[in-house]
Amino acid sequence: MPPSRRITLKDLARELGVSTATVSNAFNRPDQLSPALRERILTEAQRLRYHGPDAKARSLRTGRSQIIAVILAESLTYSLNDPVASELLSGIAEVLDTQGHTLLLLSGRQSPARMPSSASIADGYIVYGLMPSLALLADLPAQRPLVAVDFDIEHHACIHVDNEPAAYAIADHALATPPRRPAVINLRLTEQPCNGRIGPEQTLLPANRTITRARLDGFYRAFANHGIEPGEVPMWNIEENTHEVCAPVIEDLLALPDDERPDLLLCMSDRIALTALMLAEARGLRIPEDLRITGFDGIAEGQYRAPRLTTVRQDSTEKGRIAARMILGLAPAESQLLHTELVLGETCP
Amino acid sequence: MPPSRRITLKDLARELGVSTATVSNAFNRPDQLSPALRERILTEAQRLRYHGPDAKARSLRTGRSQIIAVILAESLTYSLNDPVASELLSGIAEVLDTQGHTLLLLSGRQSPARMPSSASIADGYIVYGLMPSLALLADLPAQRPLVAVDFDIEHHACIHVDNEPAAYAIADHALATPPRRPAVINLRLTEQPCNGRIGPEQTLLPANRTITRARLDGFYRAFANHGIEPGEVPMWNIEENTHEVCAPVIEDLLALPDDERPDLLLCMSDRIALTALMLAEARGLRIPEDLRITGFDGIAEGQYRAPRLTTVRQDSTEKGRIAARMILGLAPAESQLLHTELVLGETCP
């Protein structure tokens, strides 16, 4: 037996004395050849351990790969541990699976500001929250479908949730019981990295993170509605939506003397809110009597506990499903605005 | 301007009056042509909106795609929401990123028991926990590297954690304070789907889920060590490691009258343990006085709360890193056994 390079469709054809076209048809178009011959081909394929047409060659020839790429704003390492991003991916995968497509994960945060060369293999692109490095998208093959999730990009369908009204709704609910010292915990709102307290001048930077900005706008509108000047409300900024990065900032905040410590925290994400909740409990603060906390996103973690987190639920899984359906052409590629749901837990009843 | 089919390397070469080989070199081997010409080619590429060699053609010609496939035992939809699987993926992505490789997600649970045709595009395979549908692997191109995580497969490197000793250690710790009524909550141990209480005859089925089985063996050894007959310990089985599937079973168990309700739960996963913890708290049971609970895995969720979960930490991220390094040839492909760490939380001090 020779060192046996891989078996190709051509080998199979030669072995059986038929043309390659026929073998190809045996795999792809059963109606184009007699059942008997097809059977013979499939049997011989099994014998020779030929596992079907090679995806590389097939995709070159047909122009389609059955692969959909998801381009994530953050590193994959982060995104895979973030419940919101994971849910999005989960929804995408759910739809792709039913159509025999697979999922290629790409990060928009490459060390060289370049798409990995394998990006052009995909049949379509779902881009998630990619504000800062939008330029990367120029490297993608044009003419191929692309939908954006959680940010805006011209000439493509965009999927959003109603961040501003949702933020307004939860802040309005929280402010109905007037707080003495409300505070906002932002998520990556500043241009320059900053993990800690920020002044008003920093918070009003260009809206380079659409969703955080929209949520903040909603908060401000609620403040105005309750006669609170935005300048009165202190803000903290979190650089990365992880417990590790978030905890020290919250610790500092909770360590303030009783008459300076906020008694209401409007958090930009559930992760932040849950970190605050845990640290506050550890300090012996009573929730919600001493401190009320609201989140944003509606992740499972916040509901499978006591007290449950007061938050706004967005259906990330559904965002993923919709995006996937659009990319596969199962639904028209039109921008969509999904609604959110106020979830009244016990952290801010 | 004609309807402009996509621009190829050949177009670029023709436009510049050079050979395709030279254009190819401009992108792949800068040292093979004069800097001046390279510059001219790159500029022209930009002008024509040519974004570099097509991944499909390149991968056919070179035989490499820079894509590593991960084959997950469960559906992608489930796996992406499971913290343990997510951490594994996260570790894999971390290493692949540094080498310019990307991640293709495949599920071992396809509706037709067949790999998606795009599977053969990958340069290597990392297979996770794929016990039941091992046959699927036969469809993968031979000769390409494959490593297994959390299960055994012949002729390939396998990455495991020391499940049996870890389970022994945590059970031994728990049994040091003699329980009146210990119980085990299993994860998919039975051949037939079964969500609820199981008898001993069902638990001794063939070891078709290596890790669950190994953990159970560890528990049994600890029981023996403390003079407890395996038959004395009631067992419940959970079909899927999610809160939704798990909760009703735990509810039933906790609803037992005081003198029948277990006072120690050895759970096969942190997810199960956390569900039990939450439901027990909701019922007003005191933890650990009325009920002690142990988990397995060491997910973050279990530590960022009070009381913290007593569990065994396995470093899934590191498993992913190791697997990825092996696949990329950065480390020799040798089976590895990782160690775990007993984490003493407050749920079983």
Added chain:
DNA sequence: GCGGCTAACTGAATCGTTATAGTTCATTGG
């Protein structure tokens, strides 16, 4: 001025498929 060497570039084969346009041959309707 010549052989030899290197840098810079080219031509053409090749990767493993699929698609298109045939070819062959038995069957059918008129």
Added chain:
DNA sequence: CCAATGAACTATAACGATTCAGTTAGCCGC
């Protein structure tokens, strides 16, 4: 009996790159 039809199968040209074996031209040393 002949033209027309259709089923079953084939030959071959792509798909868009990379690679290998050359070819040129310029330069160096003697």
